[in-house]
Amino acid sequence: MPPAALSREQVVERLMRAIRRFGYDGASLAELSKATGLGKSSLYHYFPAGKDDMVRAVLEHLESELEETLFAPLRARGPVRDRLERMVETLDEFYRGGREACVLGNLVLGTSRTRFRRQLASIFDQWIDALAAALVDGGVPASVARARAEDAVVRIEGALILAGAMNDIGYFGRGLKQLPSELLAPEPSRR
Amino acid sequence: MPPAALSREQVVERLMRAIRRFGYDGASLAELSKATGLGKSSLYHYFPAGKDDMVRAVLEHLESELEETLFAPLRARGPVRDRLERMVETLDEFYRGGREACVLGNLVLGTSRTRFRRQLASIFDQWIDALAAALVDGGVPASVARARAEDAVVRIEGALILAGAMNDIGYFGRGLKQLPSELLAPEPSRR
DNA sequence: GTCTATAATAGGATAGAC
């Protein structure tokens, strides 16, 4: 009834919360309507093509949010160790210590697994690139940095799965805590 | 029409294939019917409680399959290195080199995330236990073995997510290949 | 820009014949 109680951005954020929780297939329009407080018709006003439009908007929003809070800080000047610690803090907050699932992981599975692949791959790629750049700044050989960055992202995604399955956020917290040291370890000593 | 073309086990295997591909929410009865070649009513004959029954059967089947092909070999006598290499081969086959998603990961996400948690946690736990036992046999201190085993499972699950998102099975293959050496590395040298 | 109402379709589940 009242004119635009929520900004588009707020709507998208609430959609993201629902999708990361229920997944693409599990997030019905009724659920998305409830999550945003908007009627179905209002959702179609914002996103004419329905759920797919909503997910695309969620991924666009997520991409710029991560660019701002995660990727840019990783590429910034300053002690590399601090940049990595900041990444860890940001992730810990974003995933609420391992309580929240990953939007990306959710969209890679189920019937949506190919539908948003370009956007998903792009986000993962930016993350890995930014992380690898930080590691190079930290003295890790370029040939090793990319592999380590990939491994870090792999472990974050995997830890969220295990934390969910075991109902134990320790799987996420412990892995996250070790990351900075492991990522910056001198070459021969790593494994 | 003809009497029992497929054994129950074969039916369950086909259900698993569908669920690992479409997830719990994405695997409709129509899809499961198509995947098994059985009409919906036939599925309800095997699984009176519907989809949940099917998933429980899939997880039971998976558990005994993994016990036989993965956990038991990890606990068996013989060179630890060989046991780990065998695990890697088994996993590479099971996930078709990274092309197939993980049933467990799929069921941890979406609306099924809590519904089968006991079974999911039990399977992950058995895997981690068997792997940790092998590492102890291989001279890894018991205090470290569990953490390394957890990390290995985390990385396998994470690698499958990345491989799917990036449409690049290398994320799975590369990680898998390094596992045995990393798991058995002498203490101080690991990260 | 939001709502209520409604249509069309897909999903889960069951009945009953063979």
Added chain:
DNA sequence: GTCTATCCTATTATAGAC
């Protein structure tokens, strides 16, 4: 043990008033 037919509900999507 399998099928066809059917039922009910949920889901997606649209129309049209305000």
